Structure formats: C-alpha cells, structure tokens
Amino acid sequence: MTLVAGFAAVVLLILITWKVLAGARLSWDTFGVGFITATTWNPNTAVFGAGVFIFGTALTSFFALLVAGPIAIAIALFLTELAPAWIRSPVGALVEMLASVPSVVLGLWGILVMGPWVVSTLSPVLGTLLGWTPFFDGKQSVGSSQLSAVLILTIMVVPIVSSICRELFTNVPAELKEGALALGATRWEMIRGVVFPYARAGIAAALVLGLGRAVGEAIAVTQVIGGGTNISFNLFATGDTLGSKIASSYSSAGTDLERSSLVYLAVLLLVFSLIVNVAAQFIVRRVARRQQGRT
Amino acid sequence: MSTRVEPPYSLGSERLRRRKAVNVVMEVMATLAALLAVAVLVIVVVSVLKKGIGAINLDFFTQTTTSSFGFGGPTSSGIANAIVGSLVIVFFAVLMALPVGILAAIFLNEFASPRLRAPLQLALDVLNGIPAIVIGIFVFVLLVIGSGQSALKASFALAILMLPLVARSTQEVLALVPDSLREASLALGAAKWRTTLSIVLPQAVGGIITGATLATARIAGETAPLLFTSSLVTNDVNWSPTHPLMTMPYFIFYASESADPTLQEQAWATALVLIAFVLVASTIARYLGLRSRRRRTGKR
Numbered sequence: 340m341t342l343v344a345g346f347a348a349v350v351l352l353i354l355i356t357w358k359v360l361a362g363a364r365l366s367w368d369t370f371g372v373g374f375i376t377a378t379t380w381n382p383n384t385a386v387f388g389a390g391v392f393i394f395g396t397a398l399t400s401f402f403a404l405l406v407a408g409p410i411a412i413a414i415a416l417f418l419t420e421l422a423p424a425w426i427r428s429p430v431g432a433l434v435e436m437l438a439s440v441p442s443v444v445l446g447l448w449g450i451l452v453m454g455p456w457v458v459s460t461l462s463p464v465l466g467t468l469l470g471w472t473p474f475f476d477g478k479q480s481v482g483s484s485q486l487s488a489v490l491i492l493t494i495m496v497v498p499i500v501s502s503i504c505r506e507l508f509t510n511v512p513a514e515l516k517e518g519a520l521a522l523g524a525t526r527w528e529m530i531r532g533v534v535f536p537y538a539r540a541g542i543a544a545a546l547v548l549g550l551g552r553a554v555g556e557a558i559a560v561t562q563v564i565g566g567g568t569n570i571s572f573n574l575f576a577t578g579d580t581l582g583s584k585i586a587s588s589y590s591s592a593g594t595d596l597e598r599s600s601l602v603y604l605a606v607l608l609l610v611f612s613l614i615v616n617v618a619a620q621f622i623v624r625r626v627a628r629r630q631q632g633r634t
Numbered sequence: 635m636s637t638r639v640e641p642p643y644s645l646g647s648e649r650l651r652r653r654k655a656v657n658v659v660m661e662v663m664a665t666l667a668a669l670l671a672v673a674v675l676v677i678v679v680v681s682v683l684k685k686g687i688g689a690i691n692l693d694f695f696t697q698t699t700t701s702s703f704g705f706g707g708p709t710s711s712g713i714a715n716a717i718v719g720s721l722v723i724v725f726f727a728v729l730m731a732l733p734v735g736i737l738a739a740i741f742l743n744e745f746a747s748p749r750l751r752a753p754l755q756l757a758l759d760v761l762n763g764i765p766a767i768v769i770g771i772f773v774f775v776l777l778v779i780g781s782g783q784s785a786l787k788a789s790f791a792l793a794i795l796m797l798p799l800v801a802r803s804t805q806e807v808l809a810l811v812p813d814s815l816r817e818a819s820l821a822l823g824a825a826k827w828r829t830t831l832s833i834v835l836p837q838a839v840g841g842i843i844t845g846a847t848l849a850t851a852r853i854a855g856e857t858a859p860l861l862f863t864s865s866l867v868t869n870d871v872n873w874s875p876t877h878p879l880m881t882m883p884y885f886i887f888y889a890s891e892s893a894d895p896t897l898q899e900q901a902w903a904t905a906l907v908l909i910a911f912v913l914v915a916s917t918i919a920r921y922l923g924l925r926s927r928r929r930r931t932g933k934r
Contacts, residue, residue: 340737341737341738341740341741341744341745342741342745343737344733344734344735344736344737344738344740344741345737345738345741345742345745345746345750345754346754347734347738347797348738348754348757348758348760348761348797348798348801349753349754349757351761351794351797352757352760352761354772354776355764355768355769355772355794358772358775358776359768359771359772359775361775362771362774362775362779409667410667410670410671411667413663413664413666413667413668414664414667414668414671416664417664417665417667417668418668420664421661421664421665422665422668430668430672432920433671433672433675434668434671434672434675436675436913436916436917437671437674437675437678439848439851439852439855439912439913439916440675440678440679440855440909440912441854441855441856441857441883441908441909441912442855442856442857443855443857443883443886443887443890443905444678444682444855444886444905444908444909445678446887446890447886447890447901447902447905448678448681448682448905450890451685451890451898451902452677452681494674497671498671501671525653525654525656525657526657526660526661527656527657527660527661528653528657530660548763551763554765555763555764555765555766555767555768556765557765557766557767557858558766558767558857558858558887562887562890562891582765582767582858585767585771586767586858586861589861589862590861590865601771602771602774602775605767605768605771605772608765608767608768609764609765609768612763612764612765612768613760613764615763616759616760616762616763616764617756617760619763620756620759620760
C-alpha cells in the first residue's frame with residue numbers, strides 16, 4: 340500500500356505531461372514549433388503564438404530575480420551571521436510568513452495599493468535615475484505594468500530564496516568561519532571568503548528554484564501586469580506572461596483552437612519547470628553528497 | 635596579490651579603516667534587507683486589515699454574494715457561499731492528499747531501497763515545483779473537458795499541489811525518529827510494518843499534523859487551479875461537491891479586477907478572512923511543531 344503511494348508522484352508526473360501534451364495537440368498540429376516564436380495572438384483570425392508571453396515571462400522573471408536575489412541573500416546573512424539570537428527566530432518566521440500570504444491577496448494588494456504608489460512615487464524616481472536604459476522609458480500612467488509584476492514577483496521569490504540560503508549558511512562549518520575571523524578578517528571578509536564559496540552551488544540552486552517560482556506564478560501577475568499585447572522592454576508598459584495569459588484568457592476562450600493554444604502555453608511552462616526543478620535538485624543532491632563526504 | 639612588502643603598521647591603519655567601513659556598509663545593508671521584508675509583510679497585512687475590517691459584520695458571514703455574479707455590476711453583501719465552497723473543496727483535497735502523502739513518506743523513509751528511493755524522491759520534488767496553473771490545466775484537460783466543472787475536480791487539483799508538501803514534511807519528521815527505537819522493536823521480533831505502525835508513527839504524529847496544517851493553509855489560498863475547475867459558480871450556498879462552488883480565493887480574484895468600490899471592499903474583507911485563517915493556522919502549527927520537537931529532543 341505504501342508502495343503504491345510512493346509511486347503516486349511518478350504516476351502523476353507522467354499523467355500530467357501526457358495529458359497536457361494531449362490537450363495542446365490541436366494547436367501543435369496547426370502551428371507546430373513556430374508557435375513558440377510567433378508574436379501574434381489573435382482569436383478573431385485564429386492565429387496564435389507564444390512569443391509575446393515568453394518574452395514577458397523572461398523579462399519580468401529576470402528582473403524579479405535580479406532584485407530578489409541580493410535581498411534574499413542579505414536577509415539570510417542577517418539571520419545567520421548578524422542578528423542576535425533572540426531576533427533570529429521571530430524575524431525568520433516573519434519572512435517565511437511572507438511566503439504564506441496567498442498570491443491572490445498579494446495581487447489584490449498589488450493592484451489597489453502598490454499600483455497607485457508605483458505610479459505616483461516609484462516610477463518618476465526610476466524614470467529620472469534610470470531613464471537612459473530602455474527599461475524605464477517615460478513614466479507609468481496606470482497601476483498595472485510589467486514593473487508592478489516584477490515587484491510582486493520579487494515579494495514572492497525573496498522568502499523562498501532566503502529560507503534556502505539561510506539553511507545553507509547555517510551549515511557552513513563553524514571552524515571555517517572562526518578560522519577566518521581569527522586571522523583578522525572582518526565579518527564581511529569572512530562571509531565573502533568562507534561562507535559564499537562554501538555555499539556557492541547551493542545559492543545557485545536556490546536562485547534557480549526562485550526563478551522557477553517567478554516563471555510559474557500566474558494569478559498575482561494576471562492581476563497587476565495589465566494584459567499588454569506587444570513586446571516591450573519598457574517596464575512601465577503593460578505586458579503578459581505565459582501564466583497570466585492562461586489565467587486571464589481561459590474563461591473567454593471561444594474556440595477549441597484557442598483553448599488548445601492556451602494549453603500549449605501550459606506545455607511551455609511545464610517543460611520549463613521540469614528542466615528548472617530537475618537542474619536545481621541535481622545541484623542540491625551533489626552539494627549534499629559533497630558535504631556528507633566532508634563530515 | 636602584490637609582491638611589494640609594505641610596512642605593516644602605517645598601511646594597516648589606513649587599510650583597516652577601509653576594510654571596517656566596507657564591513658559596516660555590508661552589515662547595514664543586510665539589516666536593511668531584513669527590515670524591508672518584514673516591512674512589506676506588515677504593510678500588506680495592515681492594508682488588508684484596514685480596508686477589509688469595515689465590511690466585516692455578521693451579514694458578511696451569513697449572506698451570500700448577490701445579484702448575477704459574473705455578468706456585470708454585482709454588489710454582494712456577504713461571502714457565505716464562498717466560505718462554504720472553500721471548506722468543501724479544501725476538505726476533500728485534504729482527504730485525498732493526506733493519506734497518499736503520509737503513505738508515500740512512510741514508503742520512502744521506511745521501506746524503499748536506496749536505489750528506488752532516489753528517483754521517487756526526485757519525482758516528488760519535481761512535482762512540488764510544477765506551477766499551480768499547469769496543474770489546473772492538467773485537471774481541466776483530464777476531467778473537465780466534456781463533463782464540466784465540479785468542486786471535487788477542484789479538490790483533486792489542490793490535492794496534487796498538497797501531496798508533495800505533506801510527503802516532504804512527514805519525511806522530515808520520520809527522519810527525526812531515532813533508529814534505536816526501530817531497532818529495539820525489530821530486535822523484539824516485531825515485523826517491519828508493526829514497528830512502523832506502533833513505534834515510528836506514534837512518535838511522529840505531532841509533526842505530521844503540523845506539516846498537514848501548514849500544507850492545508852497553503853492550498854486554501856490557491857487560486858489558479860480553481861479557475862479551470864470551479865469558476866462557473868452561482869450565488870447560493872451549496873454543500874454539494876459535485877457542483878462548481880464559489881470559493882474565497884476565486885471571489886477575491888474576480889472582485890480585484892472590478893472597478894466597483896463595494897465589490898473591492900468585499901474583496902478586502904474576504905482577503906482578511908483568508909489571510910487570518912492562513913496566518914493563524916500556520917502560526918499555531920509552527921508553535922506546536924516547535925514544542926513537540928523540543929519535547930522530543932529534551933526527552934532523549
């Protein structure tokens with residue numbers, strides 16, 4: 340009986356892959372591989388392509404990770420190396436609690452509270468400071484934008500990455516840290532010279548898992564990204580991601596071909612998340628094996 | 635790595651100051667990062683509290699969402715049907731995921747050979763990483779096309795999300811049960827299954843409940859799978875799992891896209907109920923988990 344349950348995950352994975360592929364069959368037969376790069380999504384002419392959404396996913400996830408990565412690592416450092424013991428567990432619990440806020444609530448907050456703030460405060464500042472890059476062109480006039488999506492994704496990714504990093508940093512052998520400090524290194528030099536090299540592979544895995552989370556999030560992104568139909572590097576513009584397109588268009592999909600094309604988008608997400616997770620688990624396992632060998 | 639030999643003293647004070655300055659800057663930045671994360675949590679919770687509390691009264695829990703939901707301009711007076719729908723769907727999801735997840739963890743930790751264990755563990759971890767929306771699409775293709783939506787199908791989708799969470803937390807607890815107990819039981823002639831059932835599980839039950847509660851809180855707020863399985867809903871309170879039911883997350887999702895201020899306030903209030911449930915449940919679970927772990931390690 341336990342054996343059957345043990346294989347449940349395997350069976351589900353196979354079933355998920357098979358069924359989702361089957362659902363995308365019609366769209367695959369119609370558009371083939373070209374679907375991935377085609378940038379038109381027009382239900383009226385029955386022409387569908389994933390290009391815009393793949394671009395939007397890549398852009399928002401990239402920036403979310405760019406912001407969230409350093410913040411998450413810094414939080415993990417604070418919780419393992421800096422904070423006095425009595426502060427560690429409550430602050431750690433609060434950071435993890437951020438991960439348990441339902442994404443739909445975060446999206447609600449994102450559109451009704453954060454959106455107006457981004458328009459009035461953040462976007463003018465970013466526009467002035469970073470207006471010379473293609474990413475912050477002009478200013479944002481409505482609350483929904485790719486920038487809002489980046490911020491919401493950042494909030495979702497930070498707790499995940501930081502809780503993994505926290506565990507990694509805790510596992511750095513104390514004698515290595517103490518050795519560095521005894522040689523006269525400052526705390527930061529000890530972190531750079533001992534903690535980071537020791538945890539490097541694990542940090543990479545944590546970032547990869549964070550990326551997987553950012554790419555796969557659909558609901559909160561749907562709520563704040565605004566459903567743009569063009570490829571734009573400008574974060575102040577609206578956009579759409581694979582997940583948000585599925586979530587926002589599913590109920591209005593009128594034809595079998597459109598529905599099948601939405602499933603095709605899910606196939607792309609599925610393939611990506613399989614690759615990301617297998618890669619991250621592979622890194623994690625290698626690190627674990629290496630560390631077991633040490634002790 | 636300069637090869638020039640410097641007089642250590644004069645150089646030291648100059649460089650030392652810089653090194654210490656860098657150190658302080660980095661420490662301040664790390665502290666700020668932690669403060670920022672806590673601040674964001676506080677801001678989100680306070681906004682939900684402030685905007686939601688006004689709409690919370692007895693009617694909010696006893697009345698249903700009103701008018702033609704989904705067909706323009708509805709004003710709702712309560713979310714009784716959404717609460718009931720969430721309860722029904724989450725209940726059946728837990729019913730499906732809990733036994734399978736616990737049994738899977740027992741198999742992996744107690745029975746599986748190492749060769750078999752590695753790929754099964756990988757499958758579980760990979761399943762955990764599949765986006766909720768993809769699970770929703772999967773259940774849509776598998777069960778909904780042709781035969782329509784229902785709460786049970788939504789439960790099934792949520793159960794898939796819950797399975798790896800339950801399995802993982804159960805595994806962690808099982809790993810904490812000392813091997814000496816297992817060996818003592820086996821040495822007394824008890825069969826493997828007897829040992830698992832009478833020795834290992836009683837030791838682990840507290841932790842398993844903690845993990846299950848955290849997982850339940852997690853899936854109760856999940857929206858993406860519900861879009862495909864339980865979104866064509868009505869306004870009446872309905873306990874039947876064979877119908878698509880209104881849920882709290884779906885109501886928030888729907889109402890957040892609306893420009894109607896009444897509906898928005900309802901959404902905030904629903905978010906407040908949902909977030910209170912999630913945070914209270916996970917705080918209690920964490921606290922109990924901590925206590926049972928402490929007791930166990932203290933006893934040893």
